[in-house]
Structures are given as structure tokens and as C-alpha cells.
Amino acid sequence: MGLAITWIACIGIIGIGIAYWLRNEKNAEGFGLPVLPAPEARGWWQVKGIRDIASGLVGIVMIFAEPDAVAWVILVEALIPIGDMTLILGNHGRKSAAYGIHGVTAAFMVLAAILLLV
Template sequence: MTTKRLATVLAVLGGLFLLYIGALFLLAPQTSAEGFGLPTWPQGQGEGFLAVKGMRDIGFGLVILALLLAGQRKALGLAMAAMAVVPASDMVIVLNEGGPAATAYGVHGLTAAAVAVTAGLLLRERPAAA
């Protein structure tokens, strides 16, 4: 598999995964929240924050897929490099709030690494010859 194809597969999977996770947080917020890693969650009117998280993920997923479909691979690489901050900060938040280290590193840390690797692969690509 070529590097370009690998970057494309990783970007598509990342975009689709974000759409899926975002939809889960909108449709089943309390159930989805348990896997995030924080020990407590908003209740009552505070549950709107879970919808915010869901829409954040859907928005990021749509940005990834839109840039990929538009053929803007360098812009996608830059966007994904910037987006890697989100799961990395989620990892730090889970750790600071006393959540399980396994979830912090295994879910959020690995996600940050996967996003950063995908960004790196996209940014290393050479422009096509004219």
C-alpha cells in the first residue's frame, strides 16, 4: 500500500469514526459518555454539554471528509495536525479529573497519535507533477 493510499484510508476512517462518535453523543449521550473516561457527567440541563461534544466531533468529521473530497490534501494535513490537539487535550483532561489512565492513554492518546500520523503522512506528500 502506498503512503498516499494509507493517508487516504486513515483520513476516511478518521472522518467516518468522528461522524459515528458524534452521532452516538447526540442519540445516547449518557451511555456514550461512560466510555469517554471522566468520572462524572453533567445531569439535567448540563447534558447539553454532551450534545456540544457530539456536534464538535461531527463538525471535525465533516471537515476531514470535505477537504479530502475537494482534493485539498495539504490543507487536510494542516487541519488534522491542528485537530490532534483535541484528543491530546481530552487525554489530559481525563487524567486531571481522575479518570482511568487506560482510557486516557488508550482512547484519547492513541487517537491523538493516529491523527498526528495521518497529518504527517498527508503533509509529506509531494504535489502531483503537472
């Protein structure tokens, strides 16, 4: 079960990353912050996209290259949605997005890590 959750998280975040990388304005609205960046600063959403793609690829590579370490990698990578949630809340963004998207993602990643460790 932990491995299935890990695959879902990795594939899902790669898809989200690709969407941010290609169509950053539309996806930025769903992130949860109250104000979109100015047009000249929207490249930052593409940076987020690359981060998400790389995070998902790290998990997939670890599944094949070092399966015994996957749980620890996923546990550490859970800091990313926790950080995103904290940023949204700290910038007075939508609590529903902070908790419902980023908080739930972090919780599932921690659950996957725990299931992989036991």
C-alpha cells in the first residue's frame, strides 16, 4: 500500500509540475495564494514546476535504485507540501487550498513512508 501511494504521489506531482511549467498562470490560481505574481514575475511558477517534476522523479528513481531508502526520501520530500502549506497560510491564502491540497498531500506522503517502514 505504501508503494502504491508513493507511485501516485510521484506521478501526480510530476503532472502538476508539467502543468505549472507549461501553463503557469492558470495553475497559479489553484495554488492557494491570495494574489498572483505580476506578469514579469510569473517565471517563478515555472520554477515551482521544475521543482515538482524533479521531486517526483527522485521518488521514482529511488524506487528502482535504492528501494530500502524510498520511505526516508518520501518522508523528507513531505517537507515540500508542508512548506507550501505554511507559505500559503503565512501569506493569508486560501485555507482550503493550504490544508486540502498541501496538507493532505503531506499527510499521504507521511502515511506512505510509515507503511513502507513497517
